[in-house]
Amino acid sequence: xxxxxxxxxxxxxxxxxxxxxxxxxxxxxxxxxxxxxxxxxxxxxxxxxxxxxxxxxxxxxxxxxxxxxxxxxxxxxxxxxxxxxxxxxxxxxxxxxxxxxxxxxxxxxxxxxxxxxxxxxxxxxxxxxxxxxxxxxxxxxxxxxxxxxxxxxxxxxxxxxxxxxxxxxxxxxxxxxxxxxxxxxxxxxxxxxxxxxxxxxxxxxxxxxxxxxxxxxxxxxxxxxxxxxxxxxxxxxxxxxxxxxxxxxxxxxxxxxxxxxxxxxxxxxxxxxxxxxxxxxxxxxxxxxxxxxxxxxxxxxxxxxxxxxxxxxxxxxxxxxxxxxxxxxxxxxxxxxxxxxxxx
Ligand code: ADP
Ligand code: MG
Numbered sequence: 001x002x003x004x005x006x007x008x009x010x011x012x013x014x015x016x017x018x019x020x021x022x023x024x025x026x027x028x029x030x031x032x033x034x035x036x037x038x039x040x041x042x043x044x045x046x047x048x049x050x051x052x053x054x055x056x057x058x059x060x061x062x063x064x065x066x067x068x069x070x071x072x073x074x075x076x077x078x079x080x081x082x083x084x085x086x087x088x089x090x091x092x093x094x095x096x097x098x099x100x101x102x103x104x105x106x107x108x109x110x111x112x113x114x115x116x117x118x119x120x121x122x123x124x125x126x127x128x129x130x131x132x133x134x135x136x137x138x139x140x141x142x143x144x145x146x147x148x149x150x151x152x153x154x155x156x157x158x159x160x161x162x163x164x165x166x167x168x169x170x171x172x173x174x175x176x177x178x179x180x181x182x183x184x185x186x187x188x189x190x191x192x193x194x195x196x197x198x199x200x201x202x203x204x205x206x207x208x209x210x211x212x213x214x215x216x217x218x219x220x221x222x223x224x225x226x227x228x229x230x231x232x233x234x235x236x237x238x239x240x241x242x243x244x245x246x247x248x249x250x251x252x253x254x255x256x257x258x259x260x261x262x263x264x265x266x267x268x269x270x271x272x273x274x275x276x277x278x279x280x281x282x283x284x285x286x287x288x289x290x291x292x293x294x295x296x297x298x299x300x301x302x303x304x305x306x307x308x309x310x311x312x313x314x315x316x317x318x319x320x321x322x323x324x325x326x327x328x329x330x331x332x333x334x335x336x337x338x339x340x341x342x343x344x
Contacts, residue, residue, distance in 0.1 A: 014109075014132055017079060018157065021106035027164055028055025029173035031111075031150050034103035036181045037308075039063035040261075041084065041096045042146060045204070046189040053195065054167030055153070055174050062147040068117040070125030073137045076115060077129055079105040093297050097262065097308065104148070108132060110160070112151040118142040131156040175200070179217050180263035183256055183290060186213035209239055214290055222254055222288065227334050229291065231326035235299060236319060238326040240291035242273070244334060245280040248287050256290035259300060259311050268316045269293065272323030280331055291323065 011019075025031050032055060039047045042065025050060040068076055075081045082101030085091050091099060107113045108129040118124035124142025128135045154161035164170060171194055178192045178200060186205035191198065205213035209230065215223040218241065225247035229240045243254070257269045269291065277287045301312040313319045 017105065017109040017132060020079070020102065021109040022157075022160065024102050024106040025110060025153070027173065028059050028150075028153055028170050029177045031055070031059050031103075031107055031153060032061070032174050033177045033181075034098070034107075035059065035061035035148050035150070036177065037097035038103065038148070039065060039146070040181070040185055040188065041098055042066045044145065044188060048191045048193070049174075049178060050193040051171065051174055051195070054169070054171035056164060056167055056170055058149055058151045059153075059174070060147065060149040062145065064143070064145040067119035067122070067145055068115070069119055069122065070117075070137055070139070073115060073117065073125055073127040074134060076104050077108045077113070077127065077134055081105075091303055092301070094302060095297065099303070107150050107153075108134065110157055111153045111155065114149045114151075115146065116140060116142050117146040118144050120144050180256065180258075182217045183214055184258045184261045184263050184292075186210035210292065211239065211241065214241055214292075218254060218290060227330050229326055229330050231322075231329070233322035233325060234318065235295050236322045237294040238291060238323060239294075240289060242291070242327055242330060243288040245277065245287075245331065248277070248281050248285040250284060250286065252286040252288075254288035254290065255286070258290075258292045260294055260297065260302070262302065262308065262311065264309055264311050266311065268313060268320050269323050272320040273327055275320075276324045276327035276331060280335065289327075291327075293319070293323070295319075 024034070028051070032049065036047070039061050042063055044063035044065035047061060047063040052058045080101045082099055084096040084099045085094060104113065109132050112130040114126065114128045116124060116126045124140050125137050126140040127137050154164070175192065178190065182190050182202050189204045190202050192200040202213060202216055211228060215226070222243070223241065225244050226241035227244060229238055229242055231238045255270065257264055257266050259266065273287055273289055273291070281287060299314045302308065304310055304312050
């Protein structure tokens with residue numbers, strides 16, 4: 001039974017920020033994604049991730065990027081404060097992964113967070129916050145760049161903490177986020193440590209097409225059956241690896257779509273790929289693929305989803321056709337070379 005209605009009252013600020021935080025940070029993997037985005041936006045050329053207990057204990061990202069000036073550290077933890085956009089026009093041309101100024105504030109509201117940062121030519125500084133309480137900035141020795149450590153996610157919201165899974169499951173999600181970042185940013189060297197062990201390591205990919213990194217992340221089992229895609233169709237560049245029809249599987253385990261260096265879910269592209277495989281794939285089999293799309297920023301809106309995992313194309317049917325065409329061509333060429341083999 002619902003309670004009889006009570007008078008309308010404004011929510012306390014603490015509750016407002018906890019509710020908002022819950023929409024930005026759902027689990028260690030979503031915190032990791034935000035921290036990786038920030039590291040990439042800072043211009044990092046190398047970054048290191050350290051997780052404890054699948055991220056339930058801590059999530060740490062260290063980068064060698066531009067750093068945060070000591071006097072701006074409190075602002076970094078403030079809601080809706082960002083250095084990335086200043087007006088609506090910049091929003092529409094956002095080249096950064098972040099722009100909402102919400103991630104670090106959310107983490108400060110629902111966990112313990114420490115930021116240590118140093119700009120080139122300046123002294124290092126540290127700020128710490130826990131469950132919304134921000135402590136004063138202190139000087140500290142630091143490398144150039146930024147190291148953010150998140151501890152005990154949702155320690156102050158036990159009902160939310162209970163919904164987190166086992167360290168193994170949370171680790172698997174974090175590792176997925178790490179791999180997606182590695183695919184989308186081949187020019188950055190990345191390392192992933194878990195409970196003191198080095199789990200994954202990718203050196204910078206010097207190849208201009210970024211397909212060496214793709215093959216390294218997806219692994220030998222995938223790459224051995226993969227066909228390279230590389231096409232320029234109007235303003236759209238499509239690169240990547242797709243599986244031979246004979247290597248399709250019942251599960252959609254390798255389906256990566258990266259648009260302008262963002263890993264996204266996108267029906268237009270996914271459908272374009274499926275359409276290209278329509279004649280060569282039987283029944284419920286799923287194509288496996290990783291496609292990197294690049295197009296001018298005015299042709300794609302990235303500001304449609306709070307978690308930035310969806311984009312909207314200005315002309316989605318053109319994108320659909322281009323993807324379909326690029327994939328069809330590669331499949332047709334491969335089919336011509338192996339015309340006697342049929343998918344079983
Ligand atoms: P947003 O990324 O949307 O701006 P965040 O809450 O993630 O919001 O970060 C707030 C601000 O803190 C950023 O705009 C940026 O100026 C600064 N910042 C956060 N992480 C880093 C980092 N790793 N390196 C440099 N600056 C950072
Ligand atoms: Mg951010």
